[in-house]
Amino acid sequence: MTENKIVFTVDEKDEGLKLRYYLQRVQRLSGRLIKGAALSGRIEINNKRVKLNHIVKSGESISLNLVKEESQNVEPEKMDIEVAYEDDDLIVVNKRPGIVVHPTRSYPSGTLANGLMYYFKEKGEDCIVRLVSRLDMDTSGLIIVGKNQFAHMALARDMKSEEFEKSYIAVIHGKMKENEGTIDLPIYRQEGEDIRRIIDERGQKSITHYKVIKDFKNDQLLKLTLETGRTHQIRVHLSYLGHPLYGDTLYGKEDDSMYINRQALHAYRLKFPHPRGNKILELETAIPEDILKLIEKIS
Known part of the structure; x- marks a missing residue:
């Protein structure tokens, strides 16, 4: 090859x-x-x-x-890109909080995609940004991007396999009843609602596995692994159970701005088959500084 x-x-x-x-x-x-x-x-x-x-x-x-002429309506913009892994087929980036992944009407520039287009251009690589995974604006962590059509197809296909694991760490209000378990609750988007999701029997099957990593005085640090990948899945599940994420202004009930200025959620680990099928990639990132400071405050 x-x-x-x-x-x-x-x-x-x-x-x-x-x-x-x-x-x-x-x-x-x-x-x-x-x-x-x-x-x-x-x-x-x-x-x-x-x-x-x-x-x-x-x-x-x-x-x-794999070479084909392609274009994308995303302007290259210089940006600090933290690369966790890269080869000819894919790149995995550790996204900072506060960064939108792809241009939208509300955020036409300054997105991760703009930064990646600049990064590819500087390296002389004729790539467009093919997002395999996405994260909310205020969620930090690892995002996979395919560099060619084959890699994107293979990675998107394999996301549904047992070999593909996406794990997060989160700081929650209160304490779970059990130290580990599975949350199996359907998530639904109500008509006319673009952003917020709810738990409703009309929704899509949504499964989150969790494990308590650390106990604090009143709260907990969790590891969460997604079996399905619904919009806001972790945030909706935990809020419904009465344990919203610290800093979650959409699904939380308290003003946590004295502790952290975004939801305390970080996509810290990925495990997935390489598109060419010759190895399993396992990648991890450290807990971000703002979440470490939050932990220090509530310990």
């Missing part, structure tokens, strides 16, 4: 399949990726361009060229 290509060698058991089905069923590529690559002549077998109805043979070398 080179940095700009991914190469598959046809196994004997897969001989006789049409190329389209081989790429979809055996290599688990998306139909959109396969169609686009075929139309632009980026699929070759033994260094010759082929059509998708080609019948594959054992031992054939199928290469998919």
Whole structure:
């Protein structure tokens, strides 16, 4: 494999399949990726361009060229980017609190995507920002970005697998009844409500696993691992149970500004399969300074 290509060698058991089905069923590529690559002549077998109805043979070398012309309406802006991991296929960034991930009507600039576009441009990499995971503006921590269509597709697909783990630390008001457990409560967005979510039987299945990491006088530090990835999932679940995050002005009930100026939530750990399937990546970041100061105040 080179940095700009991914190469598959046809196994004997897969001989006789049409190329389209081989790429979809055996290599688990998306139909959109396969169609686009075929139309632009980026699929070759033994260094010759082929059509998708080609019948594959054992031992054939199928290469998919990942280079394609792309553009994105995101202006490059110089920004301090803390890189936790990077290679030719992906980058993992440790996002600071107070940073929006992608431009919106309310935040057209100054986002992580603007900073990444500048970062890629400075490195001479012709990439667009393909977000695999997202975080709320005031949640800090690790975010995965694919550098090409194949990597983004593979990472987004594997987010649903058991090998993919996203873990957070959070400081909550009060104490959970049990030291560890699973919160299985459906999350729903009411009609006409853009931001706030509620627990409601009409909602999507939402599962959060938690474990108490440290007890304070009246509060706790939790580790939380998401099985599903709904908007505001951790914040909604904990608030519903009567233990909102410190600093959560949307789902909390108290003014915590004397302790912290944002929700005390940090995406500190990721574990996931690399898009090319040759390793499992495990990444961790330290607890941010503002959460450490909060812990010191409530201990």
